[in-house]
Amino acid sequence: MIKTIIFDFGNVFINLDIPGAIAKTYKKLEVKEIPEEITAFNGLYEQGLISTEEFIEFYLENFPNLSKEDVINTWNYILKDFPEHRLDFLKEIKASKKYKLILLSNTNDLHINWIKENVPYYNDFKACFDAFYLSHEINLSKPNNDIYEFVLNTNTLKANECIFIDDNKDNIESAKKLGINTWHLNPETDDVSQLFKINNNLF
Known part of the structure; x- marks a missing residue:
């Protein structure tokens, strides 16, 4: 029971747009696949083991072409309607x-x-x-x-x-x-x- x-x-x-979010991430990061290092880093963020500030700074340091707004908007792209x-x-x-x-x-x-x-x-x-x-x-x-x-x-x-x-x-x-x-x-x-x-x- x-x-x-x-x-x-x-x-x-x-609702989530997982394929769309992946495609947008590839385009923004200018990569053909997500490196394991980044996947692991994202996992640490999901567990709250690093702060939002550290998360954003990581992407800005590794992808100088991105702005803070780019990082946030790309990360949140997966989220759609409820x-x-x-x-x-x-x-x-x-x-x-x-x-x-x-x-x-x-x-x-x-x-x-x-x-x-x-x-x-x-x-x-x-x-x-x-x-x-x-x-x-x-x-x-x-x-x-x-x-x-x-x-x-x-x-x-x-x-x-x-x-x-x-x-x-x-x-x-x-x-x-x-x-x-x-x-x-x-x-x-x-x-x-x-x-x-x-x-x-x-x-």
């Missing part, structure tokens, strides 16, 4: 009082600030959750096991009484290994508002 629903943020509530019907769906679940609701997202400082400024109902969204975990605030990130263990232990949850919704296959597989029920949401064909219809065998 499911007692807790754990949601990802990107491509679950807010359809309001998804918030309405979340509010319905909250109102039912049947489930504990948790957000678990790999989100960094620049991204969450953009969302706060551009999603007018962000505060309403956040208020729906019993716990709200962003990777840069807890210094943990998916798909590492420790982030799921942190959520389970901190909230005294049983893995088999939770369902985790994410669009990233690696994140889903890690959660599965800990005994958490999962829904690998395909943003091309699925919508989070279909949660109970698609996973009716669990509820």
